[in-house]
Amino acid sequence: MDERTRADVERAEAAIVEHYPRLVRLAYLVLPPSMGRHPRVLTAHGLVQRALPRALPRALPRTRLRRPVSTLPAQRGPAPGTGYTEVRLRTLRLALAYEPGTGRGAARLLPSVPVVWGLRLFPQAGGADELALDQALSGVSAPVRAALGLWHLEGLEEDEARAVLADAGVVDPEAAQRAAWQLDQGAAADVAVLLNSGEFDPCTVQTRPTDLLRRRQRVRASLVAAAVLVVGAVVVGVVVPGAGASSSDAGRQASAASFAQQALEPERLLRAPNDQWADTSRLDFTTWPARGRQAGNGKLLARALRVWAEPPADARITATAGTSTRPPARPPRLLFAGLIDGVMVVVLHDGERLVRYAEPEAATPTLHFARVDDADVTTGAALVIGRGNGWMRYLIAPWVSDATTRDLLAPDAPARPLHLAPDGVTDRVPTPPEAATACGRWPVVQFRSSQRIAEDHTFLVTDLGDLAPAHLSYLPAPADGAPPQPPREATGPEGLRSWARTACSLRSLRGEGVRSVNNWEFARQRLPEGGGEATWVCSRADTWRGPGLVTVQLQPPAARPADPGLVAGRARNTAACSRFGPDVVGDIRWRAKSGKWYLLAAGSRTVGGIDVAGKVRAASGTGTLAAPVAHGAPAGVTGRLRNGRSLRAIP
Template sequence: MDERTRADVERAEAAIVEHYPRLVRLGYLVLPPSMGRHRRVLAAHGLVQRALPRAGRRGRDRGALPAQRGPETASGYELVRLRTLRLALAYEDRPARPLPAVPLVWGLRLFPRAGGADELALDQALSAVPAPVRAAVGLWHLEGLDRDAARAVLAAAGVGDPDVAQRAAGLLDRATGAGAAALLNSGEFDPCTVQTRPTDLLRRRQRVRASVALAAALAAGTAVAGVAGGDDTRPRHETVAQQALDPARLLRTPNDRWADTSRVDFTAWPPRGRQAGDRELLGRALRVWATPPAGTRITASAGTSTRPPDQPPRLLYAGLIDNVMVVVFHDGDRLVRYAEPADTTPTLHFARVDNADLTTGGALVIGRGNGWMRYLLAPWVSDITALDLLAPDAPGRGLHLAPDGVTDRIPTPPGDGGDCGTWPAARLRSSTRIAENRAFLLTDLGDLAPVHLTYRPALPGAAGPGEAGDAPALRSWARSACSLRSLRGAGVRSVNNWAYAEQRLPEAGGPGATWVCNRADTWRGPGRITVQFQPPAARPADPGRTAGRAADTAACSPYGRPVVGEVRWQAKSGKWYLLAAGSPGIGGIDVTGGVRAGAKGATLAVPAPQGAPAEVSGRLADGGNVRALRP
């Protein structure tokens, strides 16, 4: 197997993930029909997964010039397509060769969905020609290549005489009619959507107990492909991809479903906007999503796929926003915003929103401009108030809500380089028609989905994160809001301020200090934390000091161990102290190194020179310890 640079491998991996069904379909077409449909399905998945090259150093003679960039390295997708073809062609003379490594399927046979008479005739015609001819047909009709481009790919894949293969493919095309492209994109040739049937049940019963075998088969079978089920009365020639691009098939939730469902998230949003019935606009938006034209600006929140739709999505909005035609879809896992300015190319914005709820599914950013944005609110939101987190005692400003759920313009938070003199947020209140009637706080961090802000007070036995609505919560966020700038564009779902400890300061240093763990959870799952030390301040919005950070951690969540923070603090006398505090669960704190001290309980304050090295850790009841976080 040839080796590539790390960048080449990363591009190839991205191409496989993005175009996996397309590559598997091509491999399935080229593999010998004599293998049988079950083995072809498994082999097609296995060889595409094997098409990922290895990273390494390419050997060459010392002093030799680097090889020119050839067609096979033109892009990650072209590389993995070529490798897929090579692997599939290798089965032509040895169809019984061992299958590549794939998930094991016990007791089940996997078959693509059966087609009609036209699909059957094409499959029989393809079975009668060698693999290079099937490869040529696939490059024409599945990949959309012209004859010259297909010839180059065939030659690079090791086909001895690409011209002969293409002439035979032309004869097959003429014999089977002009509909070969549509038929090859049908379920008959789709190894990613399969049906299952059991193998010999009596023989299997003799070997293993039926319950264990069946459970293993189902688990392994679903790892290979989605199992197709139910009656399908749609035309056989219409592919899943074509159905996903049909505006008539868009999912539309009834207007009042949100008030009578246990699933209060984006699936409960009805379609809104004056153009919600404009099939031409909706079809255009779906086509751009599936195949973005040159110049389309595509942005995605961290960890969000930009793959085309694989089933009809749900329509949430279609209408004119500030002279820009906007369409928003929800495909179950993602929000997709299509924007069509009158004088420029369209834009697509993707955001992951799986497992949203009443709060994280309460709004989305429908429009954005220079220093402002608008929300489209969930149908269960009854009113919205604009707030400045840096002015916790100031009253909020009620926002006008249009009949279609679009808000007035709201200022956007400051960027990384500017002055953090204000931090806009919005308080939303859910309708009394929902039993869980409550107010919740959202702010914008540059993604399509706003971020839910929560708060947990420093009270013994306090529950987990709650809504940041009362005065203590808003005052805590006034001192933490500007730290949110570091999270911009990171795909953050929610951020919680946990005031985990309060500490009296040495030398009668005034009111006590508060230790806060600020935890940001992403839609992907991993979270990051920042521990802040917040001493008494002259102004409500004076920021706290960062005492420690950690990424990809469960700390400060219901699933994490206790946390410890430490800072150096100077009293009014000029004397320096080492201060440390642990969250509930910390029974004592120890300091070693240049400073040696210990204390029972969750806080510690000892004199310490400003630059003296020290290691701080907290003692746990089970005998373990937790090291203090570092900035």
Template sequence: MDERTRADVERAEAAIVEHYPRLVRLAYLVLPPSMGRHRRVLTAHGLVQRALPTGRGRPQRVLPGQRAPQAEGGYPLVRLRVVQLALAQERQPRRWSAVPFVWGLRLFPRAGGADELALDQALSALTAPERAAVGLWHLEDMDEDDVVAVLDAAGVEDPGAAQRAAVALDRESGPATATLLDSGEFDPCTLQTRPTDLLRRRQLTRAAMAVAVVLAVSGAALGVVVGGGSDGGRRGRATTVAQQALDPDRLLRTPNDAWADTSRVDFTAWSPRGSDTGDRELLRRALRVWAEPGHDVHVTASAGTSTRPPDQPPRLLYAGMIDDVMVVVLHDGERLVRYAEPANAPASLEFARVDSADLTTGGALVIGRGDGWMRFLIAPWVTDATTRDLLTPKAPAKPLHVAPDGVTDRVPTPPTGASCGQWPVAQFHSSERVVERHNFLMTDLGDLAPVHLTYLPSPAAGHPADAPVEATGAPALQNWAHSACSLRELRGAGVRSVDNWVYAQQSLPEHGGRATWVCSRADTWQGPGRVTVQFQPPAARPADPVRIVGRARDTAACSRYGRQVVGDTRWRAKSGTWYLLAAGSHGIQGLDVTGAVRHGAAGATLAVRAPQDAPARVAARLPDGGMLHAFRP
């Protein structure tokens, strides 16, 4: 290594030491949220510690000079290296040998408030390059051109698109984004700790002791291998915390009517209900089975939900008899846990992730279900409940009786087979003590947490789309009647909410009537969403199904962070002539068709004669000069 290279490495080392918290925060922001907070914390520290250049290999790409004085010396080099390593984790996650090792503890940043939670949810919907753009822009105080340059140097395919997504996030979140990113919620250097799976560690310890006896290893030596010296006191304290989590007397119990005096209206505001909330033995059994389910206990979890034991005393939401089954529902801050104890069958556990619940998605849970029916347990702020069939939008809603403990009468479940003759939903009305005249729709997709349905109407001419509204009005119900049966594809996917966005309407050729284009977006509790682009021709009946013409997973499309969308399909007129139809969202400058059919049109809709089987590809021209291709089925 020559002197100049050694000097560069020394400057890089000094930059890492001096700006270590900044670099770790940037890495933590870019890393995939699906890793979980504990692993993200350790990986962020490991990546920064691995960012020191070796002095060998290809030369680094030259970056533009930065305005901030901290960027002098080796800082731009190590920052680029941190971004590269963090981006690589989303493409091909690895468990680096250099990641710090922590035994017996889970680490995670301090929890923030509602604003931090909303920003974290918004960031989880972005890709890694987009999160990197947000971090470079706000945490590093770089201008847009410099952000694009760093992302380009890090190997991002479309750094401009990533920066535009960061601008869109900033436009939605406002000037407070930078302040929120500097909070403890996103600081992987200021951490809270909880114990890991203590029961599993106990089993591993017993196994190690058995091996030690067979190998005639002394108890003292085994003590060093398993825990070692001063760590014993920490393990003892962790054991005490875990024991407290299993103590029914330490269960959190929210006071009645606390929901009316808090700004956080979610499952944390639920008071305990049911006739058996004082049954300590029932609660103790529920906690013990949660901590260590036996082989005969049936355990299910919605997609992306952990089944780990409680690491702190959970909150009691319900304890009582539901259809001859003793049921206990608990909430640990990020999960719902339903313990069911039938009279003549093994117990069962059901888990659902609900860490970003709000007034609506925290408005109900599924307390019991059977063959073709289910019951809701509604939130204490819900004052009225009705049911309706989405396939008959003009039929009036039917009253749904709610018992004093918040449990509803039986409600039919949506179909699971090939036929789809009805789609039952529940409509809830919130108390005016939390929001004035607010109704919302929920449907069951097989998970403990029901799914919130919303609607985004077609924008008025010349105006962009607004925020989604509740799917309770006549236009929303008429639109959902066509696409309700497509919800079957989302069963068991851990879906939080589904929004139908009418992004375009189009007059069909040969006086064929007016068609509607819809982008239906399903957001999961994990963050990533999936979309379907739907074509609704003029319908003879209210429930005539839509035609799905495009799909995409793990995308921000059709959300407030991805407002542009385009779809295409083939349509046959009454004359027998086939047409290629295409439509884009508000702001699309034009549409181009390539392949066996070549055509261009100004504006956001297109109709051109084309053979039914002629291969063609549609792309939209964006205001910034970019191109957006239609989703494929």
């Protein structure tokens, strides 16, 4: 080997050492998911280590890197000529050889795979988005996964990635990129962010032991089996044509069945460490520790998992809107197991859903499913652990340090302390009134988060009949010349007064799977005939599944703090009154003290004028309008936005 070749190999070794995590992540992505996570992790490491060449060509291909389209900071790429492009190409070739049906013998690569005895290794479990992407990747070919990796992990442009795929032996790189683009566009979340998460990081792994008893038995049997295999290989010396493909399919089916079975084994339930929530930037249900006196009761946990997988005919199953009741696809996370008001309760979380299993004495078990994907410090702060006639209890997040209760219809009344048990279960809290009952009070819970994550952060949640409570927020009317502001917590005097006049309208949201409701005071208007100043409020309820529900109200001056406003319009499945739909117009018929009727209309800060057509003709050059109208006369209200567009009032 001459000096030039030796230097090239040394540069390649340096490139592997410096960029080892990104190379292993790329190999892990390209390898077939059907292998299982443990062998896939070990194989990814083995392939990268095997990518060190015996000799490199004198001229190394150079590719121009770009910053990934991810919102994450771009990884610092290697400089051209460092040997990285060659070892990346060799890693891709080795990983692509494992694709079923390629005809390339991946088995000959196995001796280079690291050996781990007695342990199972797998990357950290992600959330619902990571799970959905992993399932989507298992349905595409290795070249498609390689194209995604070159885009989102390596930061290559399409033409550069196409050239690398061709050099790696992909027959049709353009077809692979088209399929990758379709998967990329159809994903529910940013694929670049997900691929850079812990779910796809084979360098940061968790460990679990294998079956200890079975392993002890296999130690003795392995010696005999090895001898038999050696003799059999010598005697047979042939391979049956076509057996490889069928065994591969059978292996994939057996692996899938085994994986589904593992999800029902209590000892495989995920359990977060007690203080994990204080050492992570992700505060949601994945960081809740397992609590409750029965968290170690394997028989109870097995019954809960079994009923979830195959509910008996007499089991009661309820689910919030848009929530699947399918069995778990992987071992879920245990959040609670214990006795609540005479009922044995188990709460599980699979990354997307909360599942509450209840086992009353002498009664059939019940299952309650609720979507909670993309929860945060407020929407993941509590869940309903028990419910009775006119009361309920919360199980609170570990980052909640204090809880109080208050009545939204009494905004000036002080909050009352709410006792928290050591296992995080609250005392009984009154439930809000349902639609068929009078609205004389509206109890809510005010939480304060620990100073370990935020300084004196308090927020309100309310029960709307679902497993997860809804977070309440508030956005005051914009000040003249001030920039738009995001919603704030509704715990201040203004927010509480706004919700006092809006709370009873929450009854229409029960069972809708609502994660948060925001009161936005989008306009103020002087009423005709000296009627005082009224406030226009848009209450937007965001659901866990995405669509929003909007209610527009006019709140004229009132004698009592809890007097409800006048409903001006409602809309479903709309982006109005959100950051994706910041423009809104509302209109209503209002009767003055004189008995005269007026058409009132108002728009948000982007509305520069209002037009009325139909039986009523009127126009305004500002964001508000008040015009005399005959009671019942039809009229269509349209707002003129400052950018030239028009917007109809919410009906």
